[in-house]
Amino acid sequence: MIPELGHFALILALCVSLVQGVLPVFGAQNGRREWIVLARPAAQIAFLLMLASFAALAWSFYVNDFSVQYVAAHSNSQLPTLFRFGAVWGGHEGSLLLWVFMLSGWTVAVAQFSRTLDDAMVARVLGVLGLVTTGLLLFILFTSNPFDRLLPAAENGRDLNPLLQDPGLIFHPPMLYMGYVGFAVAFAFAISALLSGRLDAAWARWSRPWTTAAWVFLTLGIALGSWWAYYELGWGGWWFWDPVENASFMPWLLGTALLHSLAVTEKRGSFKSWTVLLAIGAFSLSLLGTFLVRSGVLTSVHAFATDPRRGIFILVLLLLVVGSSLALFAWRAPKVALGGTFALVSRESLMLVGNVLLVVACASVLLGTLYPLLIDALKLGKISVGPPYFNAVFVPLMAPVLFLLAAVPLAKWKNADAKDIALRMWIPAGLAIVAAILVPRVMGGWTVMTAVGVALSVWIASSGVIQVARRLKAGFPPASFWGMHLGHFGIAVFVFGVTMVGGFQEEQDVRMEPGDTVLVGGYNFKMIGVKDVTGPNYSAARGEFEVTHGGGAPNILYPEKRNYFSSTMPMTEAAIDAGFTRDVYVSLGEPLEGKAWAVRVYFKPFVDWIWGGCLLMALGGLFAVTDRRYRMGLKSAAASAGALQGAQP
Amino acid sequence: MKTLYALVLVLLACGAATAKEATLLADDPVVEQRLIAISEEMRCLVCQNESLAGSRSDLAMDLRRELRTLIKQGKTDAEIREFMVSRYGDFVLYRPPVKPTTWLLWAGPFGLMVVGVGALFVYLRRRNSEIAASGLTDEESKRVEALLKEGEK
Amino acid sequence: MNAKALIPLVLFAVLVGFLAVGLRLDPHEVPSPLVNKPAPAFKIAQLEQPEAQFSPEDLKGKVWLLNVWASWCVACRQEHPVLMDFARAQIAPLIGLDYKDQRKDALGVLKRSGNPYDITAFDADGRVGIDYGVYGVPESYVIDKAGVIRYKHIGPITTEALQKTIIPLINELKKT
Numbered sequence: 008m009i010p011e012l013g014h015f016a017l018i019l020a021l022c023v024s025l026v027q028g029v030l031p032v033f034g035a036q037n038g039r040r041e042w043i044v045l046a047r048p049a050a051q052i053a054f055l056l057m058l059a060s061f062a063a064l065a066w067s068f069y070v071n072d073f074s075v076q077y078v079a080a081h082s083n084s085q086l087p088t089l090f091r092f093g094a095v096w097g098g099h100e101g102s103l104l105l106w107v108f109m110l111s112g113w114t115v116a117v118a119q120f121s122r123t124l125d126d127a128m129v130a131r132v133l134g135v136l137g138l139v140t141t142g143l144l145l146f147i148l149f150t151s152n153p154f155d156r157l158l159p160a161a162e163n164g165r166d167l168n169p170l171l172q173d174p175g176l177i178f179h180p181p182m183l184y185m186g187y188v189g190f191a192v193a194f195a196f197a198i199s200a201l202l203s204g205r206l207d208a209a210w211a212r213w214s215r216p217w218t219t220a221a222w223v224f225l226t227l228g229i230a231l232g233s234w235w236a237y238y239e240l241g242w243g244g245w246w247f248w249d250p251v252e253n254a255s256f257m258p259w260l261l262g263t264a265l266l267h268s269l270a271v272t273e274k275r276g277s278f279k280s281w282t283v284l285l286a287i288g289a290f291s292l293s294l295l296g297t298f299l300v301r302s303g304v305l306t307s308v309h310a311f312a313t314d315p316r317r318g319i320f321i322l323v324l325l326l327l328v329v330g331s332s333l334a335l336f337a338w339r340a341p342k343v344a345l346g347g348t349f350a351l352v353s354r355e356s357l358m359l360v361g362n363v364l365l366v367v368a369c370a371s372v373l374l375g376t377l378y379p380l381l382i383d384a385l386k387l388g389k390i391s392v393g394p395p396y397f398n399a400v401f402v403p404l405m406a407p408v409l410f411l412l413a414a415v416p417l418a419k420w421k422n423a424d425a426k427d428i429a430l431r432m433w434i435p436a437g438l439a440i441v442a443a444i445l446v447p448r449v450m451g452g453w454t455v456m457t458a459v460g461v462a463l464s465v466w467i468a469s470s471g472v473i474q475v476a477r478r479l480k481a482g483f484p485p486a487s488f489w490g491m492h493l494g495h496f497g498i499a500v501f502v503f504g505v506t507m508v509g510g511f512q513e514e515q516d517v518r519m520e521p522g523d524t525v526l527v528g529g530y531n532f533k534m535i536g537v538k539d540v541t542g543p544n545y546s547a548a549r550g551e552f553e554v555t556h557g558g559g560a561p562n563i564l565y566p567e568k569r570n571y572f573s574s575t576m577p578m579t580e581a582a583i584d585a586g587f588t589r590d591v592y593v594s595l596g597e598p599l600e601g602k603a604w605a606v607r608v609y610f611k612p613f614v615d616w617i618w619g620g621c622l623l624m625a626l627g628g629l630f631a632v633t634d635r636r637y638r639m640g641l642k643s644a645a646a647s648a649g650a651l652q653g654a655q656p
Numbered sequence: 657m658k659t660l661y662a663l664v665l666v667l668l669a670c671g672a673a674t675a676k677e678a679t680l681l682a683d684d685p686v687v688e689q690r691l692i693a694i695s696e697e698m699r700c701l702v703c704q705n706e707s708l709a710g711s712r713s714d715l716a717m718d719l720r721r722e723l724r725t726l727i728k729q730g731k732t733d734a735e736i737r738e739f740m741v742s743r744y745g746d747f748v749l750y751r752p753p754v755k756p757t758t759w760l761l762w763a764g765p766f767g768l769m770v771v772g773v774g775a776l777f778v779y780l781r782r783r784n785s786e787i788a789a790s791g792l793t794d795e796e797s798k799r800v801e802a803l804l805k806e807g808e809k
Numbered sequence: 810m811n812a813k814a815l816i817p818l819v820l821f822a823v824l825v826g827f828l829a830v831g832l833r834l835d836p837h838e839v840p841s842p843l844v845n846k847p848a849p850a851f852k853i854a855q856l857e858q859p860e861a862q863f864s865p866e867d868l869k870g871k872v873w874l875l876n877v878w879a880s881w882c883v884a885c886r887q888e889h890p891v892l893m894d895f896a897r898a899q900i901a902p903l904i905g906l907d908y909k910d911q912r913k914d915a916l917g918v919l920k921r922s923g924n925p926y927d928i929t930a931f932d933a934d935g936r937v938g939i940d941y942g943v944y945g946v947p948e949s950y951v952i953d954k955a956g957v958i959r960y961k962h963i964g965p966i967t968t969e970a971l972q973k974t975i976i977p978l979i980n981e982l983k984k985t
């Protein structure tokens with residue numbers, strides 16, 4: 008009964024979203040008030056229906072209703088309750104339901120927090136969101152229905168993939184989708200601006216907090232995914248340039264460019280077409296990512312089970328949504344570049360350079376990800392494009408961006424003095440050079456790559472600290488100022504972590520018997536023994552290792568080799584001792600003869616700074632969103648528009 | 657009590673004497689380093705996008721065994737890559753070889769950067785001269801724009 | 810309309826075109842670089858008569874089909890009936906390459922389901938498989954009179970593949 012109700016709620020949601028998508032937009036274009044006012048209530052009703060549908064699926068998992076095909080495919084009577092909840096989005100159909108549920112969440116949030124925006128604009132924004140929702144609901148109902156029944160019901164489910172049975176599943180996809188889907192709001196604002204012809208600073212001011220919020224979620228989502236891969240997969244890596252990873256990283260790159268472009272459009276009225284294009288682009292990449300993950304065109308560890316019908320449907324959806332947006336852009340984008348002038352060296356131009364570089368970096372990732380498909384489609388053979396390519400290309404492209412990052416806040420709007428900036432940056436420059444010479448040597452070996460990495464991170468961090476110190480002398484700055492600097496500081500921390508781990512990590516693959524020791528990175532690992540344990544749905548061999556460093560107290564680590572009852576592949580659960588300056592990581596390999604085991608031991612300096620940096624970036628974004636200017640509502644925007652009107656002769 | 661204490665100490669000493677430094681799984685760490693470096697840049701063909709270095713699949717272990725033999729025979733990195741490519745094609749390399757079909761791939765990003773920054777430069781110059789040529793001041797430009805917006809509504 | 814503003818749309822259309830073509834391709838299928846190259850030489854023991862050996866040299870002058878299989882391979886059971894049909898039709902010699910298997914298990918399968926192979930070579934450690942670029946059994950190779958690989962079939966042989974591609978090719982090669 009409950010699954011049928013969930014299914015019914017989806018159908019109703021489709022109808023409501025269709026109404027929400029079509030009438031308010033027409034109403035706004037033609038001034039029909041009775042259609043305009045439908046927007047908000049429609050969004051609210053659609054949200055409640057999606058909530059009901061999602062709850063129905065969650066309930067089916069909670070009670071393990073194996074007559075629902077999706078539940079039978081992804082759950083099991085022995086699956087712990089927490090993971091049953093995560094299993095709701097552990098497969099294609101459920102994760103898509105989560106996608107649309109979040110879209111309706113963002114939509115209703117826009118409906119709630121836009122009281123001071125004029126109704127026609129709200130109607131357009133909610134209308135665009137409604138149209139996107141309609142498209143996705145059609146996709147779910149026709150090709151990916153999570154409520155399909157399995158009759159007769161299975162006796163037990165196939166269980167959730169053991170790799171997914173982890174708290175990471177609870178947080179990573181929801182955060183990630185909140186981010187992906189959140190860019191739909193900026194997209195909707197951009198389309199509305201094109202539809203209404205009102206591409207002004209007010210539009211940028213409205214878009215900014217929504218875009219920043221989505222960006223915060225996406226940053227956290229990606230960071231969580233990276234961290235999860237690191238501790239789960241047992242080989243110590245944290246980024247593999249896998250097509251699905253790239254699918255989340257590309258919107259992030261474009262989103263970062265968008266964030267900064269919106270800032271300039273809001274303050275100076277410039278870059279409008281560029282910003283609109285970025286907004287369309289970021290969400291288009293989200294949709295493209297959805298296509299890549301679920302269509303089977305690319306090989307990936309993340310790919311969902313595929314079906315050509317689904318691929319075609321999403322491609323058509325992609326074509327309609329993005330194609331019509333870009334056509335609208337071509338038609339309506341302003342031709343005349345009025346607005347203020349700015350010199351070739353100014354904050355505007357430097358930010359534009361950064362923007363262009365971010366877009367180029369994003370395009371490079373796209374090129375690398377799709378190139379194998381391109382070559383295959385042209386019948387030129389089959390190639391692979393993997394981490395060596397991306398590392399060789401992406402890192403040099405981002406270096407100038409990182410370099411500019413530190414200097415741009417010092418550049419004045421309209422006209423900046425390059426010499427003045429250079430003079431003010433001499434302390435960060437000096438510190439960066441000193442650090443670049445000393446730090447790698449202290450860590451164990453000097454190389455160009457580690458020196459550059461250290462230099463850039465110290466360059467960014469120190470210039471940020473100096474700028475904050477100077478600004479504090481003039482009084483306590485607003486939240487957005489802290490947001491910017493915290494975000495930039497986060498990048499410096501991230502770069503430092505990546506450099507240190509990449510340059511100075513150590514690992515050993517050894518054969519150990521109880522009592523044996525091995526020394527890695529200055530840490531002494533002693534194997535105490537391995538014993539058999541049983542979990543709720545698995546049996547495991549649990550190792551006990553004592554780790555000591557210098558004269559400190561010993562730490563005990565328990566890596567496991569698990570055999571889930573539902574799977575034939577053994578799963579490695581690494582044991583990690585995380586610290587501020589290093590991670591110490593032990594993972595069990597295969598059992599060898601007698602009591603011996605193959606063991607892999609890692610020393611990872613500063614690895615947690617990678618995710619710490621991402622956390623700081625997200626925090627920075629959060630500060631920026633909570634700036635008082637946005638909470639004061641748009642009374643000020645309305646007032647300044649009025650002042651401008653009054654100024655006309 | 658003292659005897660017990662001494663006995664415990666003796667046993668502990670024996671224990672310490674039998675515990676030893678763990679032996680490396682690999683026979684030859686130098687060969688192993690090279691193996692990891694080479695196989696990290698190769699694809700495990702039976703996996704869903706994993707490197708040959710890290711995969712635990714049977715074929716990957718067999719291939720690593722072959723590569724180890726080749727390294728011990730003194731083959732160069734290029735020869736080892738050729739061994740794999742002649743059997744599995746370019747698909748097995750994660751670092752795409754530079755050939756006419758991959759020129760776009762390797763040259764694309766930097767080419768795009770040059771074109772992008774160059775186009776930006778040209779655009780900014782033209783934009784400034786357009787606005788200057790229109791004879792309006794900044795303030796006036798902004799008002800013209802605002803008026804145009806009013807007209808469009 | 811601003812002509813330059815059309816560029817994003819055009820680029821997007823090209824992208825969608827490629828993605829649409831991509832939907833019909835299989836990213837897992839690895840074409841073999843060995844096609845039109847001499848079949849790699851080997852000399853290994855046979856499955857049923859361990860004292861006897863087999864080498865592709867033995868079949869020089871004939872067109873033949875090499876089928877890589879194993880007792881643990883589930884998909885191989887799918888193609889087994891098709892191979893039995895092929896063997897019955899006496900079109901060309903069918904040689905099996907038993908890949909990374911246990912003698913006992915392989916002999917058991919042949920006994921239970923029937924033996925379509927004229928000879929089966931026993932590749933215990935998989936070295937021959939690697940030389941032939943085997944990455945997922947079953948895989949099959951059509952080899953011509955000069956000992957050159959002319960076609961590789963990845964996955965179980967279907968009746969359709971047999972009728973449409975393999976048999977016509979074998980007949981073609983027999984004429985030379």
